[in-house]
Amino acid sequence: MSCIELKNVTVVYGAGTPFEKRALDGVSISFGEDRVVGLIGHTGSGKSTLAMLLNGLNKPTEGTVLLDGEDIWARPKEISKIRFRVGLAFQYPEYQLFEDSVYKDIAFGPKNMGLSGAALDEAVIAAADFCGLSGDILSKSPFELSGGQKRRAAIAGVIAMNPDVLVLDEPAAGLDPAGREEIIGGLLQYRKERRNTMIIISHSMEDIARYSDYIAVLDHGKIHMQGTPAEIFADAEKLFTASLDLPQVTKLFVELKKRALVEGTDVYTVKEGVRRISSLIKQKTGEADA
Amino acid sequence: MLKDITLGQFFPGNSLLHRTDPRFKILILLAFLVGVIAAKSVYSFALILTVTVLLTALSRLSPKTVLKNLKPLIFILIFTGILNVFLYKGDNILVDWHFIHIYREGLIYAAFMMLRLACLVTGSFVVLTYTTSPLDISDALESLLKPLKLIRLPVHEFAMMMTIALRFIPTLVEETDKIMSAQKARGADMESGGLRKRIAALVPILVPLFVSSFRRADELAEAMECRCYHGGEGRTKMKQMKSRFADWAFFAVMLIICVSVFFINRFGVRI
Numbered sequence: 001m002s003c004i005e006l007k008n009v010t011v012v013y014g015a016g017t018p019f020e021k022r023a024l025d026g027v028s029i030s031f032g033e034d035r036v037v038g039l040i041g042h043t044g045s046g047k048s049t050l051a052m053l054l055n056g057l058n059k060p061t062e063g064t065v066l067l068d069g070e071d072i073w074a075r076p077k078e079i080s081k082i083r084f085r086v087g088l089a090f091q092y093p094e095y096q097l098f099e100d101s102v103y104k105d106i107a108f109g110p111k112n113m114g115l116s117g118a119a120l121d122e123a124v125i126a127a128a129d130f131c132g133l134s135g136d137i138l139s140k141s142p143f144e145l146s147g148g149q150k151r152r153a154a155i156a157g158v159i160a161m162n163p164d165v166l167v168l169d170e171p172a173a174g175l176d177p178a179g180r181e182e183i184i185g186g187l188l189q190y191r192k193e194r195r196n197t198m199i200i201i202s203h204s205m206e207d208i209a210r211y212s213d214y215i216a217v218l219d220h221g222k223i224h225m226q227g228t229p230a231e232i233f234a235d236a237e238k239l240f241t242a243s244l245d246l247p248q249v250t251k252l253f254v255e256l257k258k259r260a261l262v263e264g265t266d267v268y269t270v271k272e273g274v275r276r277i278s279s280l281i282k283q284k285t286g287e288a289d290a
Numbered sequence: 291m292l293k294d295i296t297l298g299q300f301f302p303g304n305s306l307l308h309r310t311d312p313r314f315k316i317l318i319l320l321a322f323l324v325g326v327i328a329a330k331s332v333y334s335f336a337l338i339l340t341v342t343v344l345l346t347a348l349s350r351l352s353p354k355t356v357l358k359n360l361k362p363l364i365f366i367l368i369f370t371g372i373l374n375v376f377l378y379k380g381d382n383i384l385v386d387w388h389f390i391h392i393y394r395e396g397l398i399y400a401a402f403m404m405l406r407l408a409c410l411v412t413g414s415f416v417v418l419t420y421t422t423s424p425l426d427i428s429d430a431l432e433s434l435l436k437p438l439k440l441i442r443l444p445v446h447e448f449a450m451m452m453t454i455a456l457r458f459i460p461t462l463v464e465e466t467d468k469i470m471s472a473q474k475a476r477g478a479d480m481e482s483g484g485l486r487k488r489i490a491a492l493v494p495i496l497v498p499l500f501v502s503s504f505r506r507a508d509e510l511a512e513a514m515e516c517r518c519y520h521g522g523e524g525r526t527k528m529k530q531m532k533s534r535f536a537d538w539a540f541f542a543v544m545l546i547i548c549v550s551v552f553f554i555n556r557f558g559v560r561i
Contacts, residue, residue, distance in 0.1 A: 017355065018301055018302070018355075052471065055475055057471050057474060083474065083476075087475070089475075090468065090471065090472045093472065095468070095469065095472075095498055095502055096472035096476075096494075097498065098493065098494045098495075108473075108476055108477075108478075109476035109477055143501065161476065161477070
């Protein structure tokens with residue numbers, strides 16, 4: 001159970017060159033184990049930079065990153081320990097696969113942690129299980145797998161380190177709906193069992209709305225909004241200024257409300273939308289019968 | 291981070307050097323390089339130094355950027371210097387200890403060689419790579435090498451290969467950076483251990499890098515075929531290079547400087 005916190009963090013790339021870029025600008029935010037935090041923002045808003053700050057791949061130009069109240073850069077030589085505690089799965093993680101079998105690839109992280117023998121085997125099998133990879137797939141070459149399977153193998157490689165904090169950058173991007181379901185389903189199951197802190201970065205409103213208890217919106221390197229999904233989606237205007245949009249199903253309910261068919265627009269997942277609409281239909285047909 | 295490497299990088303701008311026709315820039319650079327190598331007397335070398343400084347000023351790049359990019363060369367510069375100090379033989383001996391002999395001429399010559407190398411590199415960077423986009427450079431080369439088509443050399447294909455190679459350097463650097471980060475996130479250790487361990491640590495980076503390079507090459511070839519690329523035959527350019535009077539004048543000035551180096555070489559102390 002860990003809490004990770006950014007305090008007034010600024011990151012500047014290429015300082016002093018014509019390409020100087022302020023990727024993050026005075027960002028303060030805290031991620032705790034009590035919720036899944038969704039980080040959303042337009043391309044170039046600083047999401048990925050923020051992700052790399054959390055496990056010490058990026059060093060803040062100013063400000064501090066605290067893991068359970070301790071500055072992760074207090075002992076720079078031991079930064080690799082932080083990387084085992086904060087697992088980060090990059091965007092398109094399948095491009096990092098390199099071993100000759102899926103099993104070996106998943107074992108790369110835990111092996112680097114110093115695990116071996118039965119403990120290593122256990123970590124690999126458990127991680128593969130969460131990601132829906134079983135039996136014969138583990139002995140295959142990662143390059144023989146389908147896109148969705150590759151993605152799951154790569155994410156399993158991070159989960160296998162059993163990190164206290166799991167950061168996922170666009171875990172479902174570029175996959176077909178079935179692949180998305182498998183990945184996200186596995187991750188939610190993982191979260192349910194391990195109860196650790198989870199941060200999902202995405203620019204898909206649908207994904208974020210479905211999986212997070214808390215949402216932070218980044219825009220131009222600053223925290224634009226943060227709050228529960230209800231709070232965020234209630235202020236659609238402010239969301240639009242960060243070039244973002246409401247989830248499709250919420251938009252549908254906004255339109256329905258305009259036509260005075262429903263009262264609330266606090267619907268963020270398709271499942272909830274279906275429930276509301278079917279009860280609405282029942283209600284209407286009941287009225288017609290009466 | 292790898293991203294910070296600026297060796298041979300293009301800095302967009304609007305200085306005289308940025309606006310000069312890239313074909314002429316290549317010719318100007320050639321004249322300049324001949325001058326640098328030919329300079330043998332104190333006076334002619336002073337002229338070359340002045341020209342190098344002037345060219346840097348013309349590029350309107352901050353001296354800090356230019357100097358920063360000389361940094362990777364420091365090792366080669368020092369190495370050249372040391373070699374020359376110990377190996378050059380002259381008349382005025384300064385140190386004579388066992389097998390080490392250092393002459394005053396050796397010190398002067400070493401300093402001269404280091405400065406010459408610095409001029410060579412600064413000149414090439416400022417005239418060409420910093421102020422010309424890689425695309426322009428290969429276009430210019432293609433145009434300058436056109437006469438070689440007469441002896442059936444595939445000039446266009448050569449230029450296209452160069453363009454593609456140049457185009458993909460930043461992409462590959464970025465890709466390497468990404469893969470390195472991803473493996474570091476899984477605890478890969480690339481900074482410690484002996485030679486063997488370090489070479490083994492490269493495998494998790496090189497394998498994905500090769501895989502993605504082949505994938506990229508395939509995709510690029512397909513995309514080019516989709517757009518009916520079939521080599522240089524009958525291919526026209528969107529951006530036609532047109533020389534202006536200023537380009538000719540600039541080139542003429544550099545030629546005069548180059549010729550005068552040979553002339554001035556006859557005067558002053560020879561190095």
